[in-house]
Amino acid sequence: MKKTNLLLIILAVYTLSISGKEIHDVQSFNQNWKFTLADSTLHASAAVYNDNSWRTLNLPHDWSIESDFGKNFPASPGGGALPGGIGWYRKSFVVDKADKGKRVFIDFDGVYRNSEVWINGTSVGKRPYGYISFRYDLTPYIKFGENNLIAVKADNSKQPNSRWYSGSGIFRNVWLTILNPTHVDHWGTYITTPEINSDSAIVAIQTAIKNDDNKLRTIRVEQLLYDTRGILVGKSEGSFYVNSGTSHQYLQRIVVKKPVLWNIESPYLYKLVTRTHTLARLTDEYVTMVGIRSFKFDVNKGFILNGKQVKINGVCDHHDLGALGSAVNKRAIERQLEILKEMGCNGIRCSHNPPAPELLDLCDKMGFIVMDEAFDMWLKKKVTFDYSLDFPEWHERDLTDMILRDRNHPSIFIWSIGNEVGEQWGEGKTEDMDLQKANIQLNNKKVIETSDMELGKIGKYALLTKELVDITKSVDPTRPVSAACNGTGENNPLFQSGALDLIGFNYHEGEYAGITKRYPTKPFFVSESISALQTRGYYVMPSDSVSICPDQWDKPYSNPSQQCSAYDNCRAPWGSTHEATWKLVKKYDHIAGQFIWTGFDYLGEPTPYWWPSRSSFFGIIDLAGFPKDVYYMYQSEWTTKDVLYIFPHWNWKDGQKVDVWAYYNNADEVELYLNGQSLGKRSKTGDDLHVMWRVPFHAGTLKAVSRKKGKEVLTKEIKTAGEPVSIRLKADRPVIDADGKDLSFVTVEILDKEGNTSPLADQLVKFTVEGEGNIVGNDNGNQNDHVSLKKPERHLFYGKCLAIVQSTNKSGNIVLKAEIQGLPAQNIIITSK
Ligand code: GAL
Numbered sequence: 001m002k003k004t005n006l007l008l009i010i011l012a013v014y015t016l017s018i019s020g021k022e023i024h025d026v027q028s029f030n031q032n033w034k035f036t037l038a039d040s041t042l043h044a045s046a047a048v049y050n051d052n053s054w055r056t057l058n059l060p061h062d063w064s065i066e067s068d069f070g071k072n073f074p075a076s077p078g079g080g081a082l083p084g085g086i087g088w089y090r091k092s093f094v095v096d097k098a099d100k101g102k103r104v105f106i107d108f109d110g111v112y113r114n115s116e117v118w119i120n121g122t123s124v125g126k127r128p129y130g131y132i133s134f135r136y137d138l139t140p141y142i143k144f145g146e147n148n149l150i151a152v153k154a155d156n157s158k159q160p161n162s163r164w165y166s167g168s169g170i171f172r173n174v175w176l177t178i179l180n181p182t183h184v185d186h187w188g189t190y191i192t193t194p195e196i197n198s199d200s201a202i203v204a205i206q207t208a209i210k211n212d213d214n215k216l217r218t219i220r221v222e223q224l225l226y227d228t229r230g231i232l233v234g235k236s237e238g239s240f241y242v243n244s245g246t247s248h249q250y251l252q253r254i255v256v257k258k259p260v261l262w263n264i265e266s267p268y269l270y271k272l273v274t275r276t277h278t279l280a281r282l283t284d285e286y287v288t289m290v291g292i293r294s295f296k297f298d299v300n301k302g303f304i305l306n307g308k309q310v311k312i313n314g315v316c317d318h319h320d321l322g323a324l325g326s327a328v329n330k331r332a333i334e335r336q337l338e339i340l341k342e343m344g345c346n347g348i349r350c351s352h353n354p355p356a357p358e359l360l361d362l363c364d365k366m367g368f369i370v371m372d373e374a375f376d377m378w379l380k381k382k383v384t385f386d387y388s389l390d391f392p393e394w395h396e397r398d399l400t401d402m403i404l405r406d407r408n409h410p411s412i413f414i415w416s417i418g419n420e421v422g423e424q425w426g427e428g429k430t431e432d433m434d435l436q437k438a439n440i441q442l443n444n445k446k447v448i449e450t451s452d453m454e455l456g457k458i459g460k461y462a463l464l465t466k467e468l469v470d471i472t473k474s475v476d477p478t479r480p481v482s483a484a485c486n487g488t489g490e491n492n493p494l495f496q497s498g499a500l501d502l503i504g505f506n507y508h509e510g511e512y513a514g515i516t517k518r519y520p521t522k523p524f525f526v527s528e529s530i531s532a533l534q535t536r537g538y539y540v541m542p543s544d545s546v547s548i549c550p551d552q553w554d555k556p557y558s559n560p561s562q563q564c565s566a567y568d569n570c571r572a573p574w575g576s577t578h579e580a581t582w583k584l585v586k587k588y589d590h591i592a593g594q595f596i597w598t599g600f601d602y603l604g605e606p607t608p609y610w611w612p613s614r615s616s617f618f619g620i621i622d623l624a625g626f627p628k629d630v631y632y633m634y635q636s637e638w639t640t641k642d643v644l645y646i647f648p649h650w651n652w653k654d655g656q657k658v659d660v661w662a663y664y665n666n667a668d669e670v671e672l673y674l675n676g677q678s679l680g681k682r683s684k685t686g687d688d689l690h691v692m693w694r695v696p697f698h699a700g701t702l703k704a705v706s707r708k709k710g711k712e713v714l715t716k717e718i719k720t721a722g723e724p725v726s727i728r729l730k731a732d733r734p735v736i737d738a739d740g741k742d743l744s745f746v747t748v749e750i751l752d753k754e755g756n757t758s759p760l761a762d763q764l765v766k767f768t769v770e771g772e773g774n775i776v777g778n779d780n781g782n783q784n785d786h787v788s789l790k791k792p793e794r795h796l797f798y799g800k801c802l803a804i805v806q807s808t809n810k811s812g813n814i815v816l817k818a819e820i821q822g823l824p825a826q827n828i829i830i831t832s833k
Helices: 003-017 330-343 357-366 391-406 435-443 452-458 460-475 578-587 631-638
Strands: 025-028 033-037 055-057 085-094 103-108 115-119 122-127 134-137 147-156 174-179 182-196 200-211 217-226 232-242 246-257 270-278 281-290 295-298 302-305 312-317 347-350 369-373 412-419 481-485 503-506 524-530 591-597 644-647 657-664 669-674 677-682 691-696 701-708 711-719 724-731 743-752 764-771 773-779 793-795 801-807 812-819 826-832
Touching (some): 103 115, 103 182, 122 134, 182 270, 182 281, 182 391, 200 217, 200 270, 217 246, 232 246, 302 524, 312 369, 330 357, 330 631, 347 357, 347 591, 357 369, 357 391, 391 412, 412 460, 412 503, 412 524, 460 481, 481 524, 578 591, 578 631, 631 644, 644 711, 657 669, 657 701, 677 691, 724 812, 724 826, 743 812, 743 826, 764 801, 801 812
Parallel strands (some): 302 591, 312 591, 369 412, 412 481, 481 503, 524 591
Antiparallel strands (some): 025 174, 033 055, 033 085, 085 147, 103 174, 115 122, 115 147, 182 200, 200 246, 217 270, 295 302, 657 691, 669 677, 669 701, 724 743, 743 801, 764 793
16 A cells, blocks of 8 residues: 555544544443343344334333332342342444444443343353443444444343342443544553652553554553643653554553642542554543552551541442432432431442442542442352352452452552351351352362362362452552451451451451450451441330340341331341440541441341331431431531431320430530420530430420530420421422433421421322423332332321432423322422533
């Protein structure tokens, strides 16, 4: 080919690549899918198939949440009492003719579970693990400029396969990524900060560059680091060869002068832009957010962030978003994190699986300390069809992919390779497992190719622990690896492996004090704690007597109320009250912190009950997002703002003795008044976390005043509510984005003629919406409500319920109307723009 022709071609390609689209072209691939729930095998994977009768929907989508709750679904109440099944998704799409010559990838953030993907009738792969993100290269199958057909099968029919509600289907985002042949590889940057001081920091960048061209290429790689104002603060540049069809790692460094550090109060993020060039042509531009921070875990001092001791005041959460099920919505996650941040919480444990990437982006942005967890089980199963069946074949790939995907998040400080895996008990306790089969498969894998002698020395589960730690460290050696263990003894093979950097205990708070004597070289943190049980708004007195439900973990429990007291006086036998564990974590410097079970109630695992309960009682916040009372205990301890919170409500029987609790801080006493009469002053002494009065109930006004050195700090009043006369609607955000995704969370309460809310109201509320929005979920936090959370009606539960309104793509007003029999209907207007 003549030189001039070649130049013309290069120029043409270059012009196309800069014609409007981002050069690193990542398009949302969520719109307009066809879906059907089909238990029988269909030929739906074929390119030509009549899917006209299927439903049209946008992703992310969770089909399980659309159903009413039912006792007999195979997932059982433990899995949320909702259906599984087999779901098929199909989408037809066109890739521009102009993109011919580029690479076309499809990226799934997660499909629950056992997914298989076909492009134009050809299978491109399967992924059993429902929480893992994965990419397929579609390039060889794409017909540029013509219709292409993606088909996805999600098989969640074999149940139970989870100890909590999983959701079903393509429940996270999907992306179509179109790149030039030379580009930054998938999850292709790895940023570390090996040296940080107040004058400067080194940002080390390892980039994997992929050359899908048919010849060796010289690739120039530019790294540009920008601060939050968009000012370039450092750059690096270099060139190297990459053979055709290979991916090559390239190391560069940028020195940042006077670095602004990432921390939980001000999570500063730099932006790194990686540019690749071949023959002077820009071929890719890839963005990585960068947080510069130093940290360590210390045996005596716990967690040190940027040289300062920080207690991890964290919570564990599952991935469901209440009434939205497991379908990811960024605003719904952000709202959860805002509610937690307001409580003073600074840590999130992604229990017990890789989270949606949006959660980690938000934790980076909002300042949380994250423990990212890979698995709830290894070889030993916990429920019949769980991931233990896939573990032998897939664990190496899944764990590697999780770390590769997540290792640039500054918010992540701990990798966890598992939660309470059966292997911690050694060879015993292997009930109900296909262990033999799994072990044969495992032993066929390279990492377990160990001599019998070695096996004899440390045992195969210790070896497996070592393998998982090695995999993790091979992808990211900068963070400690741990596992959440409830087998705390020295005979736990996970500890025996010596491979874990941190000792993580679930529960067993009696062992915290002496832990450094037992594991003198390993820092300690509480990977999971408490498991207290509460129904928002329900109180069992006397409040100073604690119910353990059941008294022993392996005994059944029943109570006709099917509720748990919201004083901090009800807990699971393996756990503790909130106050008991926090007192210890607060007291001992060597405890790096804790992750409380749980921040939010979640679907499934309705301990201590079973059906008719279908969601958990463990949350500090209920499933709808309404805080339970103990939220304010944490707020009074974990924040510096003034807190005074009294409870319960003030609607009881005349003369009934009611325990009134106050959580407070920044004051030395609280005085309580009933209808103007003082009931006395109380002060916390020792390690007390609340004060209490036992008060014979008389209707009227209960008022608390907190004082410091005699000076009033805060006043709180609760009044006896009379007959309801009106409905109150309150939106968390009255103005939302018209992007078809954003949400407004509207709280419904009813008021008496003086404006007091009715704490016991349980009326049915019916919702309708007009204008540019839809109702996408309703909830009230009641663990025993069986009506689909998608149905636009809900009973108030202890005075509250919630409607979740989503914008369409058009700006305009959204009018949400709530109707309760016997009361005037009420509207609220949400602006979408
Ligand atoms: C833990 C377990 C959690 C949850 C919790 C309930 O042992 O790790 O997943 O089941 O108990 O108390």
